[in-house]
Amino acid sequence: MSGSAAPGTIAELTALGKPSAPIPLATSAGNEQEHNALHLQQSGAAVALVKDAVTPEGLREAVAPILASPERRAHMAHQARTLGRPDAADRLTEVLLSVAV
DSSP: OEEOOOHHHHHHHHHHTOOBEEOOOTTOGGGHHHHHHHHHHHTTSBOOOOGGGOSHHHHHHHHHHHHHOHHHHHHHHHHHHHHOOTTHHHHHHHHHHHHHO
């Protein structure tokens, strides 16, 4: 449920349609992990733990409502799936081949 907001993790969470509580690495280059986490949150797929919320209590407050509500988990899972691109590798390959030929 909680974990990194690295691009690979975000890709897996959205491809699989998993609700989450991502915790961005504060030292990520260009702050992209916080951007990823907040994007998921704004989309309804996650509850991001950023800055001062990264505490044991912050994690508890973020995760408890998700664990307590099957409806909320289902909604978040649906929202995550709408962001996922499980065929991203195939799509990228097609683009690269189309410009290489």
